[in-house]
Amino acid sequence: MSTRPPQFVESHFRPSRIRRDDVTLQTGRGEAGLDLGKGVPEFDEDEVNSFGMAIFLASLVMIFGATLAAYGIFRWREGASWSAAEPLRNVASLTLATVVLVICDVLATRARKRSADLALARRLTGMTLVLASVYLVVQVSSWVLIFRDALPGEGPKLPMEATLFLVLTFTHAVHVLGGIVANAIVYHRSSDGRGPRRVSLDLLFKYWRFLTIVWLVIAAVLLAT
Numbered sequence: 230m231s232t233r234p235p236q237f238v239e240s241h242f243r244p245s246r247i248r249r250d251d252v253t254l255q256t257g258r259g260e261a262g263l264d265l266g267k268g269v270p271e272f273d274e275d276e277v278n279s280f281g282m283a284i285f286l287a288s289l290v291m292i293f294g295a296t297l298a299a300y301g302i303f304r305w306r307e308g309a310s311w312s313a314a315e316p317l318r319n320v321a322s323l324t325l326a327t328v329v330l331v332i333c334d335v336l337a338t339r340a341r342k343r344s345a346d347l348a349l350a351r352r353l354t355g356m357t358l359v360l361a362s363v364y365l366v367v368q369v370s371s372w373v374l375i376f377r378d379a380l381p382g383e384g385p386k387l388p389m390e391a392t393l394f395l396v397l398t399f400t401h402a403v404h405v406l407g408g409i410v411a412n413a414i415v416y417h418r419s420s421d422g423r424g425p426r427r428v429s430l431d432l433l434f435k436y437w438r439f440l441t442i443v444w445l446v447i448a449a450v451l452l453a454t
Contacts, residue, residue, distance in 0.1 A: 326364055330405075339353055340357070340434070350419075357433070361412065362409060365409070372399070397451065408437060408440060
């Protein structure tokens with residue numbers, strides 16, 4: 230009795246032999262004569278990342294816009310009863326935070342422009358990471374002072390001005406923390422000597438530029454009111 234498998238089984242498992250002059254391989258045309266190699270767009274990673282970042286930043290615009298709108302509404306409702314502007318120490322913290330964040334933006338911009346110099350781009354990314362951490366320290370310090378001065382009693386009693394100050398600065402600081410995490414990931418991945426990728430530096434630049442502009446608006450609103 231023959232042990233050879235049936236012909237239809239053998240035809241399914243036998244390696245196919247394709248001639249090098251196969252017209253399908255040379256022209257990309259199938260049996261219907263269609264050109265399968267045309268009309269298929271190539272995957273552009275940079276374009277996809279840029280589009281994703283644009284969508285993300287648009288969502289942040291709505292978040293910060295709603296927060297600033299709430300601040301404006303409460304300020305309008307308080308009217309003349311709105312107490313004095315933030316204490317001098319808060320003005321100082323706003324100024325220091327602004328200077329630090331602007332420097333972060335400058336470093337991210339320079340890293341993007343010097344992406345061809347891998348070692349320099351990585352150093353600039355690391356410096357941005359450190360300064361962004363300093364920004365958070367400045368903000369946390371201002372929050373501690375506000376809570377320390379809260380009236381004693383059943384719990385901290387914050388005036389409306391201090392509460393809105395905390396809401397605005399905390400919302401921004403959370404997103405700065407997200408930028409720190411992204412910066413740390415890019416910096417760590419470039420530790421093999423290849424340096425950060427151009428697309429990563431471009432995304433970081435866009436993110437820090439956005440946060441810097443938003444912070445300038447927030448600081449201006451707080452100082453003006």
